[in-house]
Amino acid sequence: MIKLCAFDFDSTLMDGETIDILAKAYNVGDAVKSITDKAMNGELDFFESLLKRVALLRGMPLLQVKKCCENLPLMNGAIELCEYLKSQNIKVIVFSGGFHEGIDLTQRKLHFDFGFANFLHHKDGFLTGKVGGEIMFNNSKGVILQRLKKFLNLNTDEIMCVGDGANDISMFDECGLKIAFCAKAILKTHADICIDKKDLKEIIKVIK
Numbered sequence: 072m073i074k075l076c077a078f079d080f081d082s083t084l085m086d087g088e089t090i091d092i093l094a095k096a097y098n099v100g101d102a103v104k105s106i107t108d109k110a111m112n113g114e115l116d117f118f119e120s121l122l123k124r125v126a127l128l129r130g131m132p133l134l135q136v137k138k139c140c141e142n143l144p145l146m147n148g149a150i151e152l153c154e155y156l157k158s159q160n161i162k163v164i165v166f167s168g169g170f171h172e173g174i175d176l177t178q179r180k181l182h183f184d185f186g187f188a189n190f191l192h193h194k195d196g197f198l199t200g201k202v203g204g205e206i207m208f209n210n211s212k213g214v215i216l217q218r219l220k221k222f223l224n225l226n227t228d229e230i231m232c233v234g235d236g237a238n239d240i241s242m243f244d245e246c247g248l249k250i251a252f253c254a255k256a257i258l259k260t261h262a263d264i265c266i267d268k269k270d271l272k273e274i275i276k277v278i279k
Contacts, residue, residue: 073159073229074230076156077230078164079168079212079235080167080174082111082146082235083252084165085143085145086146087144088104088169089169089170090103090107090124090125090128090169093131097128097135102127103124107120107124110236111238111255112237117209117237121168125191125198128198133193133196133197136191140170140172140173140176147269147271149181152275164184166212168188172190190203209238210241213245214241216230216245227247228248231247231278234250234252236254237258243261244261248278249263250266250274251264252274253269
């Protein structure tokens, strides 16, 4: 019986990559997106890619960041899936290699229980190009999930997860039911179920 569901955020619960959206607004979109694509395909170390991408946002006004994050597009079916999981008394947590600036605002819409992400460092109203937080490395999601399992006294088979990229592999390794959603090839090899239709309601069909 599933008691906890862990989601990736970017390109899973949210339709897009937060950092790509910020970069496009700040006119450094192409440079950042090429690094994002390599990281999600497992061609580039996540930590190194994160530092490189955030450095390109240096000088971006914090107000512009907040405006972008207020308008992040939810993935089709995100609201319905989260509502269904909650109706089944399944706790919902979110792991994001992106930023609290994005997931914290989205939490108000999806009402998930808890979120882990990174923080964009800012000073005097502008981004410094530095970043820190909870999901800085390839294995961060798995490490936190290990700790949560002990803290909540959950078995592996009581946890499901949904993700799309290479930095979700460590999370998949800690879960009993692994769902790859519109995922990169590298993650599909670790999944129990692969869903390629861009609609999270498809997940409700496979877990009922």
